[in-house]
Amino acid sequence: EDQVTQSPEALRLQEGESSSLNCSYTVSGLRGLFWYRQDPGKGPEFLFTLYSAGEEKEKERLKATLTKKESFLHITAPKPEDSATYLCAVPAGGTSYGKLTFGQGTILTVHP
Amino acid sequence: GAGVSQSPSNKVTEKGKDVELRCDPISGHTALYWYRQSLGQGLEFLIYFQGNSAPDKSGLPSDRFSAERTGGSVSTLTIQRTQQEDSAVYLCASGQGGETQYFGPGTRLLVL
Numbered sequence: 001e002d003q004v005t006q007s008p009e010a011l012r013l014q015e016g017e018s019s020s021l022n023c024s025y026t027v028s029g030l031r032g033l034f035w036y037r038q039d040p041g042k043g044p045e046f047l048f049t050l051y052s053a054g055e056e057k058e059k060e061r062l063k064a065t066l067t068k069k070e071s072f073l074h075i076t077a078p079k080p081e082d083s084a085t086y087l088c089a090v091p092a093g094g095t096s097y098g099k100l101t102f103g104q105g106t107i108l109t110v111h112p
Numbered sequence: 113g114a115g116v117s118q119s120p121s122n123k124v125t126e127k128g129k130d131v132e133l134r135c136d137p138i139s140g141h142t143a144l145y146w147y148r149q150s151l152g153q154g155l156e157f158l159i160y161f162q163g164n165s166a167p168d169k170s171g172l173p174s175d176r177f178s179a180e181r182t183g184g185s186v187s188t189l190t191i192q193r194t195q196q197e198d199s200a201v202y203l204c205a206s207g208q209g210g211e212t213q214y215f216g217p218g219t220r221l222l223v224l
Binding site for chain 2: 043045
């Protein structure tokens with residue numbers, strides 16, 4: 001069974017204090033790993049897709065990396081507006097191309 | 113361009129009543145997905161439509177839940193005889209049939 005585990009559950013940072021969020025996964029035949037950002041009361045907003053170990057993608061203060069067992073979302077010099085829940089997800093193995101299995105998310109709070 | 117839209121944004125109903133939730137996907141997207149997000153449960157896959165193929169209903173929690181997609185565009189998720197445990201945010205997403213899914217704002221359902 002596909003599993004996605006995110007840690008920590010919650011992370012509090014001071015503005016400018018860099019850190020990383022972790023996403024560990026177990027899936028048969030990884031066909032991509034997705035990162036989303038979710039603000040309170042809104043739907044998840046797509047950030048990145050990573051397809052193979054060693055791949056990295058960046059967007060503003062965020063950089064996502066991927067290994068064979070986990071992904072990291074690095075946040076450099078965060079600002080209060082980066083506060084949100086960050087979700088990672090993987091497509092189901094086998095033939096169910098549509099189903100995404102999500103982690104429980106990391107709630108990030110950045111204090112000014 | 114226009115994103116995924118969902119209506120209503122909030123719905124309060126009484127236990128035992130039927131509800132219909134609507135999703136308008138991004139124009140041109142062939143794939144449409146429904147998820148449910150509950151406190152403590154994370155995002156759960158419900159159903160997936162891809163073009164004219166038979167939908168993947170493997171995530172529907174009971175036979176009280178059903179969904180239709182008309183004309184390859186708009187979708188309706190119907191919950192019959194609602195129960196209090198159905199209270200959640202129902203999220204719709206659409207995509208091109210590849211892996212990236214773009215989410216709507218969700219419908220917040222409260223069953224009293």
